[in-house]
Amino acid sequence: MKTVLIVNGLADASRRAALLAQVEQWRIGRDVKVEWTRYPEHATHIARHYALQKKPVHLFSCGGDGLLHEIVNGIVHAGHVLLSICPIGTGNDFVKSFPEYELTDFLDLTRYERPRHMECDVLCMHGEYAINTISFGFDVHVAKAVNECRKKFPGTGIVPYTFGMAKSLLKPLNVSLSLAIDGVDSPKKDYAFVVLGNGRFYGGGYQPCPDGQVDDGKMDVCLIHDIQKYQIVRFSKAYARGEHVAFEKIVTMKTASLVHVDTNGRVVYANMDGEVRKCRDPWIEIVPGAVRLALPARTKE
Numbered sequence: 615m616k617t618v619l620i621v622n623g624l625a626d627a628s629r630r631a632a633l634l635a636q637v638e639q640w641r642i643g644r645d646v647k648v649e650w651t652r653y654p655e656h657a658t659h660i661a662r663h664y665a666l667q668k669k670p671v672h673l674f675s676c677g678g679d680g681l682l683h684e685i686v687n688g689i690v691h692a693g694h695v696l697l698s699i700c701p702i703g704t705g706n707d708f709v710k711s712f713p714e715y716e717l718t719d720f721l722d723l724t725r726y727e728r729p730r731h732m733e734c735d736v737l738c739m740h741g742e743y744a745i746n747t748i749s750f751g752f753d754v755h756v757a758k759a760v761n762e763c764r765k766k767f768p769g770t771g772i773v774p775y776t777f778g779m780a781k782s783l784l785k786p787l788n789v790s791l792s793l794a795i796d797g798v799d800s801p802k803k804d805y806a807f808v809v810l811g812n813g814r815f816y817g818g819g820y821q822p823c824p825d826g827q828v829d830d831g832k833m834d835v836c837l838i839h840d841i842q843k844y845q846i847v848r849f850s851k852a853y854a855r856g857e858h859v860a861f862e863k864i865v866t867m868k869t870a871s872l873v874h875v876d877t878n879g880r881v882v883y884a885n886m887d888g889e890v891r892k893c894r895d896p897w898i899e900i901v902p903g904a905v906r907l908a909l910p911a912r913t914k915e
Contacts, residue, residue, distance in 0.1 A: 618647050620675060633676060673696065687743050698909070701721070788839070812900070
């Protein structure tokens, strides 16, 4: 089977160098190609190119969650494509949904000689797919600020998330929305966070959906409403640990197959795996088993 490593050309230089040094040894005797991304959504075009060839191929996403998002949108429903993840990006949130692994396990190419296969669900909103999360509310303001900071100061680690949080606290915290979850209408509330999770983590390590499973055919829904700014610092610590579910007066947790966010025709912003999109009255559905993951073997052969 052909192996293609799709590498984010803007990823941390030292992490790229370490990975590529490993590739030079690992590729001996294998059909391996390295593809570099050169512009936004280039990874989608590269991945779709291989998906359309209809030949078995093993793709590696070598970057962060943004690169993974692009690749997923090029291979959904392509059953002949295997996808593995070499997390050399900044947040690397998706792989944190696999607590049985350390980050270094995903970076060890020898562990993919006999990989563990998994049929992974994805989320879909208006024709675009997200493998990790789709969200609305305060965290979207944070994502926008993070992306702006990264453009100005690339390679600054966790700093963009801290900057994004501080900048976003200057804006209104809650937005008024009505939701329909699997056809059941919920009353309009002032939501700070509406998170629809396939994975468990997002935003550089926050854990809105601590019970999320990427292969259970359901999305986890985390609704946080009527929270005040003075509560954010304390709440965010619990949010990072996945312990916010104990705040029952302001947190509602559900599972669902289909969610409608009624914005009454207003344009709102959504966060899809860290990518910010404009939308009106969006519908979000779970698509079971849409991507074939090849996870590292739990122990070296």
